[in-house]
Amino acid sequence: MDPALVELIEAGRGEDEVAVILRLVDPKKVPDGVRIVARFGEICTARLRRAQIRDVWASPAARSVKAARALSPVPRPDISEEDNGSLETGVGVPRLPDIENAGRGIVIGFCDWGFDFTHDNFRNPDGTTRLRALWDQRGTHQHSPAPWGYGRVFTRDEINAALRTDDPCGALGYHPATGDPHDNGAHGTHVADIAAGNRRMPGSEVGLAGGAELVFVHLASDRLNVLANFGDSVRLLEGLDFIRKHGGDGPLCYHVSAGKTGGSHTGKTPFEQAVDALLTERDDVVLSQSVGNYARSRMHTHARIGPNGAHVLKWVIALEDRTPNELEVWYSGNDVYGAELHSPDGRRFSVRLGDRLRLAVDGERWGSFHHRKDEPNTHQNHIDIFLLPQAPAGTWELHLTGRVVVDGRVHAWIERDSRKHQSHFATEQATSRYTTNTICNSLRAIATGAYMQARPNRPPAPFSSRGPTADGRQKPELAAPGYRIRAARSLPRDGWDGQSRFTVKSGTSMAAPFVTGTCALMMQASPHPLSIHDIRSLLIGSVDPHPGPPGRTSSQLGYGYLNVEAAVEAARRFVPPGQPPAPSNVFRAESVEAHPGGAPREDREEEREDAPVHGWAATWVEEARDEAVGRRRVPAAPEDAHEDRDLDALYEVAAADQLER
Numbered sequence: 001m002d003p004a005l006v007e008l009i010e011a012g013r014g015e016d017e018v019a020v021i022l023r024l025v026d027p028k029k030v031p032d033g034v035r036i037v038a039r040f041g042e043i044c045t046a047r048l049r050r051a052q053i054r055d056v057w058a059s060p061a062a063r064s065v066k067a068a069r070a071l072s073p074v075p076r077p078d079i080s081e082e083d084n085g086s087l088e089t090g091v092g093v094p095r096l097p098d099i100e101n102a103g104r105g106i107v108i109g110f111c112d113w114g115f116d117f118t119h120d121n122f123r124n125p126d127g128t129t130r131l132r133a134l135w136d137q138r139g140t141h142q143h144s145p146a147p148w149g150y151g152r153v154f155t156r157d158e159i160n161a162a163l164r165t166d167d168p169c170g171a172l173g174y175h176p177a178t179g180d181p182h183d184n185g186a187h188g189t190h191v192a193d194i195a196a197g198n199r200r201m202p203g204s205e206v207g208l209a210g211g212a213e214l215v216f217v218h219l220a221s222d223r224l225n226v227l228a229n230f231g232d233s234v235r236l237l238e239g240l241d242f243i244r245k246h247g248g249d250g251p252l253c254y255h256v257s258a259g260k261t262g263g264s265h266t267g268k269t270p271f272e273q274a275v276d277a278l279l280t281e282r283d284d285v286v287l288s289q290s291v292g293n294y295a296r297s298r299m300h301t302h303a304r305i306g307p308n309g310a311h312v313l314k315w316v317i318a319l320e321d322r323t324p325n326e327l328e329v330w331y332s333g334n335d336v337y338g339a340e341l342h343s344p345d346g347r348r349f350s351v352r353l354g355d356r357l358r359l360a361v362d363g364e365r366w367g368s369f370h371h372r373k374d375e376p377n378t379h380q381n382h383i384d385i386f387l388l389p390q391a392p393a394g395t396w397e398l399h400l401t402g403r404v405v406v407d408g409r410v411h412a413w414i415e416r417d418s419r420k421h422q423s424h425f426a427t428e429q430a431t432s433r434y435t436t437n438t439i440c441n442s443l444r445a446i447a448t449g450a451y452m453q454a455r456p457n458r459p460p461a462p463f464s465s466r467g468p469t470a471d472g473r474q475k476p477e478l479a480a481p482g483y484r485i486r487a488a489r490s491l492p493r494d495g496w497d498g499q500s501r502f503t504v505k506s507g508t509s510m511a512a513p514f515v516t517g518t519c520a521l522m523m524q525a526s527p528h529p530l531s532i533h534d535i536r537s538l539l540i541g542s543v544d545p546h547p548g549p550p551g552r553t554s555s556q557l558g559y560g561y562l563n564v565e566a567a568v569e570a571a572r573r574f575v576p577p578g579q580p581p582a583p584s585n586v587f588r589a590e591s592v593e594a595h596p597g598g599a600p601r602e603d604r605e606e607e608r609e610d611a612p613v614h615g616w617a618a619t620w621v622e623e624a625r626d627e628a629v630g631r632r633r634v635p636a637a638p639e640d641a642h643e644d645r646d647l648d649a650l651y652e653v654a655a656a657d658q659l660e661r
Contacts, residue, residue, distance in 0.1 A: 001057055003370035003384035004067040006356065014051030019234040021270045022046045022056075023064040023377070031059035037147050038241035041277030043270050045234045045241075064376045066270050068232040069438075070221065071258045092453030093205060093481050094514060094564040103209025106520040107132065108196050108253045109243030111236055114179025114186025115216040116490035117159055118168050119501070121197035121204060122214065129159040130198070130214050133246045136174050137220040137235055148238050151220070169491065177493035179218065185489035185503035188216065191257055193488035195513035196520070201501050206487045208517025208564070209524075212253075215243045219258070233271050233439070240278060240287075251284040251523035251530075255516040257509035259292060259437035261299050262328045262415040265470040268377045272442035279444045283529035287445040288516040290508035291476040292437030292465035295556070297422070298430035299414040305337070307405040313398040313412055314426035321421035322389045324367075327398065327414050329383035330470070332407035333374050337400045339383055341369055344394025353381060359391070366391040395426070411470050433555060435465040436475045437508075444532050446519075446539065447475045449556050450482020450511040457547055460556035464508055467555045474553055477536070478543050480562040482511035515539070518564050522571035528579065530571065538574060542566035 008018060024030065024042045034056060035047045042063070048056055057065045115134060116122070122130050137151040145153045154172055162172035169175040180186040198210030217239035221232045240254055263269055267276075279285055294300070305311045315327055331337060340350045341359075343366075351357045351371040359366040367387040375382045385398070400410065411434060414423055424430065440447040450461040461482050467475040487510075489503035522538060523530055530538070543560030546553075553559050 001054075001372070002064075002066050002375075003356070003368070003372060003382070003386070004069065005053060005057065005065060006370070007368065007386060008067040009050060009053050012050055014049065016050045017047050018050050018053070019068045019232075020046055020048065020053070020056075021066040021068070021234060021237065021274070022062060023066075023270045023273070025061055025063055029061045031056045031061045037149075038238050040237070040241075040274035043274035043277060045237050064270055066233075068221070068234040069260065069262075070232050071219065071236060071260060092458070093485065094208075094562065101211045103196065103212035103517070103520045103524055106209060106212045106251045106253065106523050107215060107243075107247040108192075108209060108212045108255060108516060108520055109215040109217070109240075109247055110188060110192050110195075110255045111217045111219055111239040111243070112188030112191055112255075112257060113218060114176040114188045114490055115192060115218065116176040116186065116189045116488065117172075117174075117216075118163065118491055119189065119193075119488050120201040121193050121199060121207060121210075121488050123163070123198075123200065125200070127163060129156060129163060130196075130212070131159055132156055132213050132215050133242075134159065134174065134216045134218070135239070135242050136218045137239070138178075138218070139220075145242075148242070174218075175493065176490035180490055180493070183492045185505070187257070187505075187509065188218070189490035190485075190487045190503060190505050191255070191509055191513050192216070194485060194510060195253075195255060195517040197488055201488070203502060204488075205502075206485065206514075208514065209253075209520035212520050215246050217242055236439075237271060237274055240275075244278065251520070252286075253516050253520050253523070254278075254285070254287040255289075255513060256287065256439070257290040257512055259290075259439045260416050261292070261294055261297070261435075261438055262326060262413050263438040263441075264330045264375070264378045264380060264382075265411065265413070265434060265436060265438070265441050266378055266380075267441040267443050267469060267471070267473070269439070270377060271439050272445075273377070275439075275442045276444050279532040283531045283534075284523055286516075286519045286523075286530075286532055286535050288512050288519060289440040289445055289447050290437060290512040291440055291447040291449045291467075292435060293450075293463040293507050293509075294416075294435040294437070294465045295432040295463055297416075297435065298424035298427065299416065299422070300412065300433070300435050301425045301429045301431055302409070302411045302434060304408045305400060305402045305405065305410055306408055307402050309402045309405070309408075311400045311410070313400070314429060315396040315398065315414065315423060316426060317387070317391075317393045317396065317423045318421045319393040321393060321417075321423060323417040323421070324389060325387045325391075325414070325417060325423045327383075327385045327387075327396075327412065329398070329400070329410060329412045330378070330380050331410045333379045333381055334404075334406040335381065335402070335408065336404040337381070337410075338403055339369075339371050340399040340401075341385065342397040342399065344392050344396060351383075359387070364390060432466045434468065434470055436467055436469060437465060441469045441473075441475055443473075444536070446477050446515060446536060448508060448512040448515045448562075449476035449479040449558060450506070450508045451479045451557060451561065452483045453481035454483075458561060460554070461506070461508075463506075464511075464556050467558075474558060476508075476556070476558040477540055478515065478559055478562055479546075479554075479557040480511040480514035482506060482508055485510040514562055514564070518562060518567050521564070521568045525568045525572040526574050527572075528574060528576050530574065534574065534576075535571075538570045539567050542570045 038045045134154040162168040165171040176186045194206045197207030199207045354373040357369045370384040372382040450464040546557040
C-alpha cells in the first residue's frame with residue numbers, strides 16, 4: 001500500500017470522508033462506497049470514508065489508490081548578491097506588439113494563489129472582467145459548487161457587479177492579499193500577467209495573450225488553515241477539471257506553477273497520468289508547467305549499487321527544523337536492497353522489502369519507515385521514511401545493501417517542507433541532475449526552465465531545476481526568461497498607498513507563463529486545431545538553439561530558448577498531413593522586438609523560410625559534467641528581492657500544521 005495512504009488511515013477517525021486519487025482497471029467500474037468527483041480516463045479523484053480505504057485498495061476494480069499530497073508553489077530561488085540589481089527589468093524579455101486581439105478566442109486557466117481581478121491588466125477596455133470564472137477552493141459554503149462540494153465560485157456577472165462598487169474585493173468576498181501575507185504581490189497575479197496581461201496598466205513590460213479569456217482557481221486544501229494553504233494533488237486535479245468545464249469547446253491552455261520534490265520522477269504517478277489523459281481528450285489543449293527551482297536545493301542524490309555493494313545516504317536535519325520530514329528512495333522492481341536507518345544518536349531500524357516499521361523510542365513516536373515492493377504504477381520498489389518534528393536532529397544515515405541486483409540504479413529525493421530549515425543530503429552526495437518538480441514529468445505536458453535573459457550569452461538561471469526525468473526523458477523541454485521579471489502586483493491588503501502596481505520576481509514560475517502565453521498565440525494563429533503533439537513539435541522546433549554542443553540538449557535549457565515570434569509563425573504555417581496549404585491571413589506580428597541575442601527580423605526571414613516547421617532536436621544527451629550541489633556556499637537572497645518570499649513564509653506555517661503524507 002502507498003506509504004502516504006497508510007499514514008492517512010492512521011491520521012483520524014474511520015467515519016471521516018477523505019480524498020484520494022484512484023486508478024481504475026475499468027473506468028466504468030467503481031469500487032463500492034466510492035464517490036467519483038473528477039475523471040481523467042482511468043484516473044479519477046474520489047471520496048470515501050477512512051475506514052473503507054483498505055477495502056478499496058484491495059478491490060479488483062482498483063489498480064492504485066493514492067493519498068492527496070500537499071502542494072506548494074515552486075519556491076523562491078536562491079539569488080546571489082552578485083546578481084542582485086545587475087539585470088535591469090524588461091531587458092531581453094520577449095515582447096509582442098500591442099495588438100488588442102492577441103489571444104482572442106483562447107481561454108487560459110491558472111491553478112495558483114492570489115488573483116487580483118481588479119488589476120487593469122485583467123480587465124477589458126470598458127472596465128469589465130476578462131474572467132469567465134474564479135473558484136476560491138477555501139472553505140465549504142451553502143452554495144459550494146457541484147460536484148466538488150467545497151469553496152466558492154464567482155461568475156463573470158458577480159465579478160463585474162463587484163467591479164462597479166467602491167470596494168470590489170469586499171463586495172465579492174475575495175481578496176488576493178489572502179495569498180500575499182508580506183504585501184509584495186501574490187504569486188498568481190504575477191504569473192497570470194506574464195501569460196495573459198493586456199498591458200493596459202502604463203509601464204507594463206510583459207503580457208502575451210492579452211485578448212484571451214481567463215479562468216482562475218485559487219488552490220486550497222481542507223487540511224490546512226486559511227493563511228497557510230496551498231492545496232494538494234487532489235484539489236489541483238479538480239482545479240484542472242473546473243477549468244475544463246468552464247473553458248468551453250475552444251482552444252484551452254492550462255497553467256500550473258506548483259509542485260513538490262518527491263515521487264518517482266518517471267511521469268507514471270496517477271496525477272501525471274491524469275494530465276496526459278486530459279491532454280489527449282481532444283485537440284487544442286495544452287498544459288504548461290514550471291520545471292522547479294531545485295537545482296541547488298541538495299534534495300536529490302543517485303547512485304548505482306552492485307551485488308553485495310553498499311551505499312550510505314546521509315540525510316541532514318537542522319536543530320532548528322521543527323517540521324515533519326520525508327525521504328523517498330526508488331529503485332528497480334527487479335532488485336532487492338537491504339535497508340537500515342541509523343539515527344543521529346546511534347539507534348538502528350531495519351525494514352525488509354515488503355514491510356513497514358513504526359519508529360518509536362521509549363514510548364515517543366519518531367515516524368515511520370516503509371519499504372514497499374512493486375509500486376503498481378512504476379513497478380519499482382519504494383522506500384519512504386517519515387520523520388515527525390520530535391525525531392532527533394542531526395545526520396540520519398540510510399544504509400543500502402545489494403541483495404539481488406539486476407539494474408542497480410537508485411534515486412533518492414527529500415520532500416520539500418519549509419524553506420528556512422529544509423532538510424537535505426550531505427553536500428558531497430547531493431547532485432543537481434534529476435531535480436525536476438514532482439508533477440512536471442508527464443509524457444505530454446510542457447515543462448519550462450529559466451534563463452538569465454539580460455546576460456549576453458543567456459545562461460541558465462542557477463536555481464532552475466535540471467533534468468532529465470528518472471527514466472531518461474528530456475525535461476525541461478525549453479527555457480524562457482525567469483530572472484527579475486517585472487509584472488503585475490496584486491492589491492495590498494490595505495489598498496494602494498503609493499506602491500507600484502508592479503513587482504519583481506524570479507523563478508521558473510515566471511518562465512513557464514511565457515510559454516503558456518505563446519501557446520495561446522500559436523492556437524490563435526493556426527488555421528487548424530493543434531493537438532498537444534503538434535504544439536510540442538512546433539514549439540520545440542522553433543526554439544533558438546542553446547550555446548552547447550550541436551546535436552545535444554541541455555539539462556537546464558532543454559532544446560533551446562523560447563522564440564515567441566518563430567513559434568507563432570510556425571503555427572500559422574502549420575498544415576496537417578493531407579490538408580491544403582494554410583492561408584496567410586492569420587495573426588502576423590509586423591513589428592516584433594527581436595529575440596535577445598538574435599538578428600533583426602528582416603535579417604532572419606530567409607533563415608526562417610529554410611528552417612523546419614516541424615521536427616525535434618537531436619535525442620537527449622545529458623551534459624558530461626554532473627555538477628554537485630553545495631561545493632560552494634549558496635549565497636542568501638538579497639533583502640530587497642521579493643521573489644516568492646511570501647509563499648515560502650506561508651509554506652513554513654503550513655508545514656508545521658500539516659500531517660506530512
